[in-house]
Amino acid sequence: GALVYQYPRRTICKSGTSMRMECQAVGFQATSVAWYRQSPQKTFELIALSTVNSAIKYEQNFTQEKFPISHPNLSFSSMTVLNAYLEDRGLYLCGASRQHSDYTFGSGTRLLVI
């Protein structure tokens, strides 16, 4: 079946430092990868959508400068949170989908900033 693995499951970083998280699709080739953040204060926010053969599209309030994403092949994506601060806390979820298919989500990377 289709599975999505995210690594690490949980991470703590000091305020102002950066951390990288990874997303691996297993059992299928992801033509789209969407990164979301689920924070205690806000809803499920779409950060950016990465689709094969298209530029990565960032949503309002999220920028490539802050959340650079790499999607080098159809099974792997990574995102870095640069200069993390308290407001960046939350659960970062990666969703991967095949063409015209539903998203399968990973278990998320929980980011704590101290």
Next chain:
Amino acid sequence: QQKVQQSPESLIVPEGGMASLNCTSSDRNVDYFWWYRQHSGKSPKMLMSIFSNGEKEEGRFTVHLNKASLHTSLHIRDSQPSDSALYLCAAGRSSNTNKVVFGTGTRLQVLP
């Protein structure tokens, strides 16, 4: 920016009862809806999707869609404690199902 509004924010129903959750999109181009369920500490799992007007039933779960009002609802009959979770509604366009916007979620608690 497209918004997906869900109501109520939280819902408590007794075991065996009916739970009804609502969702509305502000984007008139949206024509595809999904319902996801997220148990505490777990990733969201897709429950059902719907893109045609009307009703779709799978077991104890029924989804309604009214495209004119961009409103969908999820009904869970004979609710079980294991149904307790965060229910997320997502909306997108069938022309580009890659971009999916999620709502705020309804937290359902089923009391035994």
